[in-house]
Amino acid sequence: MAEAGFEGLRLRQVAEDVGIDHSTLHHHFATKQDLIGAIAEYTTRQFWTTGPETSDPASALRGHLLALRRMVEDQPHLFAVTVELDLRARRDPAVATAMARHEAGWRSFLTGVLVDGTTRGVWDLPVDAEATTELVIAAVKGVRLAPEAAAQVFGQLEALLVGRAPDDTEGERL
Amino acid sequence: MAEAGFEGLRLRQVAEDVGIDHSTLHHHFATKQDLIGAIAEYTTRQFWTTGPETSDPASALRGHLLALRRMVEDQPHLFAVTVELDLRARRDPAVATAMARHEAGWRSFLTGVLVDGTTRGVWDLPVDAEATTELVIAAVKGVRLAPEAAAQVFGQLEALLVGRAPDDTEGERL
DNA sequence: TAGCCTCAACCAAGTGGTTGGTGGAGCTAG
DNA sequence: CTAGCTCCACCAACCACTTGGTTGAGGCTA
Numbered sequence: 001m002a003e004a005g006f007e008g009l010r011l012r013q014v015a016e017d018v019g020i021d022h023s024t025l026h027h028h029f030a031t032k033q034d035l036i037g038a039i040a041e042y043t044t045r046q047f048w049t050t051g052p053e054t055s056d057p058a059s060a061l062r063g064h065l066l067a068l069r070r071m072v073e074d075q076p077h078l079f080a081v082t083v084e085l086d087l088r089a090r091r092d093p094a095v096a097t098a099m100a101r102h103e104a105g106w107r108s109f110l111t112g113v114l115v116d117g118t119t120r121g122v123w124d125l126p127v128d129a130e131a132t133t134e135l136v137i138a139a140v141k142g143v144r145l146a147p148e149a150a151a152q153v154f155g156q157l158e159a160l161l162v163g164r165a166p167d168d169t170e171g172e173r174l
Numbered sequence: 175m176a177e178a179g180f181e182g183l184r185l186r187q188v189a190e191d192v193g194i195d196h197s198t199l200h201h202h203f204a205t206k207q208d209l210i211g212a213i214a215e216y217t218t219r220q221f222w223t224t225g226p227e228t229s230d231p232a233s234a235l236r237g238h239l240l241a242l243r244r245m246v247e248d249q250p251h252l253f254a255v256t257v258e259l260d261l262r263a264r265r266d267p268a269v270a271t272a273m274a275r276h277e278a279g280w281r282s283f284l285t286g287v288l289v290d291g292t293t294r295g296v297w298d299l300p301v302d303a304e305a306t307t308e309l310v311i312a313a314v315k316g317v318r319l320a321p322e323a324a325a326q327v328f329g330q331l332e333a334l335l336v337g338r339a340p341d342d343t344e345g346e347r348l
Numbered sequence: 349t350a351g352c353c354t355c356a357a358c359c360a361a362g363t364g365g366t367t368g369g370t371g372g373a374g375c376t377a378g
Numbered sequence: 379c380t381a382g383c384t385c386c387a388c389c390a391a392c393c394a395c396t397t398g399g400t401t402g403a404g405g406c407t408a
Contacts, residue, residue, distance in 0.1 A: 005261065007181040011398065021355050023400080028353095032398065080264075086319050087179065087261060090254075125299075126337075131330035134323040138316030145260050145315055149308040156305035160334045163300075185364065195389050197366080202387090206364065 001039060002077035005084050011035070033094065040088075040095045043081050044102035047071075057117030058162050064113070068140055069154040072147050079144040086141065107133055124163060132161070175213060176251035179258050185209070207268065214262075214269045217255050218276035221245075231291030232336050238287070242314055243328040246321050253318040260315065281307055298337060306335070 001009065011032060015022035029035040051067055054060045072079055089096040114129040116122075136157065143153045175183065185206060189196040203209040225241055228234045246253055263270040288303035290296075310331065317327045 005265070007262075008265075010396085012396090020353095022398090023356080024354050026399065030399095083261060087257060088181075091179070091182075126333045128326070128330055128333075131326035131333075134317075134320070134326040135313060135330045135334075138314075138320070138323065138327045139309060139312045141316030141319055142312030142314065143308075143316075146308070146312070149312065152302070152305035152308040153312045156302060156309045159300050159302075159305075160309075184362090186362090194387085196364090197390080198388050200365065204365095 001084065002080040006036070006088050009036075033092075036088070036092065037094045037098070039081070040085055040098040043078065043085060044098055046078055047102065047106075057113050057120060057122050060113050061117070062158060062162050064110070065136075065154050065158050069150050072140075072143060072150040076147045079147065083141075083144050103137070107137065110136055123161065125160070127161065175258065176254040180210070180262050183210075207266075210262070210266065211268045211272070213255070214259055214272040217252065217259060218272055220252055221276065221280075231287050231294060231296050234287050235291070236332060236336050238284070239310075239328050239332050243324050246314075246317060246324040250321045253321065257315075257318050277311070281311065284310055297335065299334070301335065 004010075004013075009032075011025055012022040014035070015025040018025075025035075029038065049067060049071075051060075051063050054063060085095055085099055089099045110133040111129050114123075114127060114132050118127060118129060139153055139157055143150050178184075178187075183206075185199055186196040188209070189199040192199075199209075203212065223241060223245075225234075225237050228237060259269055259273055263273045284307040285303050288297075288301060288306050292301060292303060313327055313331055317324050
């Protein structure tokens with residue numbers, strides 16, 4: 001998937017990759033649609049990572065960004081598939097709902113953290129919670145296409161929001 | 175293209191849309207590759223808009239963001255194709271070079287403006303030129319998938335960088 | 349026997365691409 | 379004017395191949 005994308009997704013190839021006949025594949029997934037639905041389901045589920053509990057909005061946001069950055073760098077293929085899914089969602093209702101569900105959770109988490117920070121006066125910038133949520137989501141979605149720039153993007157985003165100087169070479173502190 | 179994407183791009187369909195036989199299409203574009211190359215060429219060329227000349231980095235950046243926002247809102251199909259191209263570029267060298275060329279120009283423009291602003295001390299935030307360039311590019315690329323959030327994303331980005339309160343309902347001032 | 353899981357063979361519907369040929373616009377020589 | 383010629387855009391028919399999906403016939407374990 002991550003290599004060929006949906007455009008190059010062939011049932012025979014998938015079957016061969018897992019070492020079975022392509023007709024056998026139909027035994028597990030009745031139609032190609034079902035396979036794709038399962039892919040969408042599986043992929044979005046991969047993002048269910050429970051970050052460390054933090055009551056501080058700033059470090060919560062920082063931790064979230066760091067976690068995303070790590071994921072982009074360590075599992076670029078996962079994000080590659082996500083891009084395919086985002087595109088596919090435009091024409092495939094099943095994928096669309098899976099992605100919408102996934103994104104709704106993400107969105108509410110981000111907005112929650114940002115609102116929390118605003119009420120506590122953590123940000124020293126004009127931060128609109130919803131707008132910033134969209135900004136972060138857009139930035140992450142965009143960086144999926146260029147994982148090598150992940151460090152820069154996340155670093156700068158963090159600097160702007162949480163007010164820390166961007167440096168890529170910080171240590172292991174979580 | 176914007177509707178079906180590359181995955182659904184069929185020469186016969188394209189030919190029918192323009193009212194010719196599919197074999198005639200081969201008369202103009204020898205192979206499907208050639209057609210796709212032409213699409214990439216044409217699409218990237220659409221972004222050659224010469225913005226208003228400004229010596230002020232802040233308003234230059236603001237104008238750039240505004241122009242992009244307008245484009246996203248007015249020609250979402252154009253950006254839809256761009257997403258397809260970005261994805262295609264992963265496996266198609268021809269598309270990759272076209273996109274790389276286009277992106278290089280964009281990148282150098284952004285970095286130029288940001289560096290300019292830094293030397294003049296325009297930004298009152300820790301703005302790393304290259305990193306911020308990547309951030310802006312990532313945000314724009316991400317927002318293509320959700321044009322309805324364009325106003326929020328660009329507004330917030332502008333607020334963070336140029337330091338203006340995010341409001342979507344400003345007037346026609348250019 | 350029953351219930352899965354597996355496969356080879358097959359099918360209809362496309363797929364990109366090729367071939368041979370048609371008809372009209374434009375040019376030139378008689 | 380017109381006969382002869384070359385382009386050019388066009389098409390119907392065709393080809394080799396791939397696609398997702400089906401069928402029926404085993405095999406394996408319980």
